[in-house]
Amino acid sequence: MASEDAVRSRQASAVVGGVHTDAFCCAFADRVLVLVTQRPRLGLLVSLAAVDGPPGSSESPAPQGSQGIPPTCDSRVLLGKDEPMSHVCAWNVAGHVSREAGGRPVLLALSLSGDVTPELVRALRAMVDTCRVW
DSSP, X not given: OOGGGSOEEEEEEEEETTEEEEEEEEEOSSOEEEEEESSSSOOEEEEEEEESSSTTOXXXXXXXXXXXXXXXXXXEEEESOOOHHHHHHHHHHHXXXXXXXXXXXXXXXXXXXXXOOHHHHHHHHHHHHTTOOO
């Protein structure tokens, strides 16, 4: 297998919000997998992809900035409770990864032990940035 065909991955651990947190990022040719957990499980599984139309539309994924207009993101909960805060956290963490990865779709597994706060989301984004593989 050629080195450019290999799947790249990185992981990190830190205390976030007073809780031990693990992050793992894995870059595939067509998407990025991001796992962030404060528990020994996957928890919520969210798919986030850029689209040309409004969020929730079924249009096909669009490249970053096609037609000079930044695409919107469509987040879908694939596993777990579909709650508004799930989408907020996904848009902030996975949306950041998607933008940094050139608009590639992101699959985010998230298992947090407490409430989602702006400080927690910022800390998770910073932690995921240390696992940059895209």
